[in-house]
Amino acid sequence: MASADVILGTENKGNSASVETVPDIVVPENVTQPNANEVDRDDNNDSVDVFINNVVCTFSTRCHLNLKRIGMEGVNVEYRRDSGKVMMRIRNPYCTATIWSSGKITCAGCTSEEDAKRAAKRIARSLQNLGFRVRFANFRVVNVLGTCSMPFGIRIGLFSKQHPHQASYEPELHPAVTYKIRSPKATLKIFSTGSITITAPSVENIQLAVQHIYPLVHEHKMPKPKVEARDYKDRD
Template sequence: MALGLGTSGGASGSGVVGGGVGRAGGGGAVMEGAQPVDLARHPSGIVPVLQNIVSTVNLDCRLDLKQIALQARNAEYNPKRFAAVIMRIRDPKTTALIFASGKMVCTGAKSEEHSKLAARKYARIVQKLGFPATFKGLAYSHGAFSSYEPELFPGLIYRMKQPKIVLLVFVSGKIVLTGAKVRDEIYAAFENIYPVLTEYRKSQQW
């Protein structure tokens, strides 16, 4: 099960719904791979794995993207192709999209902690280049619509209201969940959608 905490978130990795999951034993747990699963928290027996965290940051100042691209290492800027500087760091391994408005999007982290750490590092890089950036307004991004248009996108885009999560569901059984602000929202959203997916799978033979 591949998940992105963030936009599309995030999206990344992949996994098959129900694939590789054992049956409940006498102790009230199933085995996913070699790890026991707490059925009280994950009734389906499947534990979503976060693969990509997407965070947004407001640096609170306008930025000269050309200057940033010229002075910062690991930075790319081609305004004819994309209106943001693309910057990368190795630890944690992430990519930032930095806009002239001071908004920044950080992608690629494997955990919430790494996403926050990376965002702070990017903010410090910008500060050292002479911009009065402040680190505030960190918020995990979320989707805002739902649709199924296979001519444009091969998956069903489903917007869940509670918790407020966007799910990308593909005919292969692969799912991406985005928009969560905390890890438990991913778990809750998956448990809400799992019975619907399994029922649909049985009747429609995905």
């Protein structure tokens, strides 16, 4: 019976990732095992590292915001008059906020839900320091982007045929299979190299989506494509 440890981490620019181990993914006993000469046996026990690349959140200040004033008096801001918004950036945690005059603010760029909330509060505090009567309200995470790489390649053509209701594969348009999960809600882009990109409304859904997809793609495992040296020479 094949299993894999799922490790949930974050990719911070220049910082080491904090890692948390979650329960093993167990592949059902009826999974077809490939030829031993075709896939390395060691990959059955390899861990699957899941990295959170971006967390998008929104919140409201419950007050009108003078964008021109923010652009003139704020720090690390960019007033985009044509778009009717202000871009504000902070470094710790790294975040880019889009500020609208209605008081709605969208923050993107964090690598955890905790950092996203901390960044949102820092943005709200910066606006308070400019004299606005800001009340931090209606905070919620709206989208999370995660990535992982399986320890094997995937026959995505066969995979999409076995799951016609959830999977969509148009090789002429995109090299990946789009696989949608209703519960937990998530959308996955599955590549033949074993790389998977997941978008979901929360970090927990990212983790559950990987646990859900592992035994399904394991049935169609194949050797990982090898990049040879001459491939790089051809690109030069």
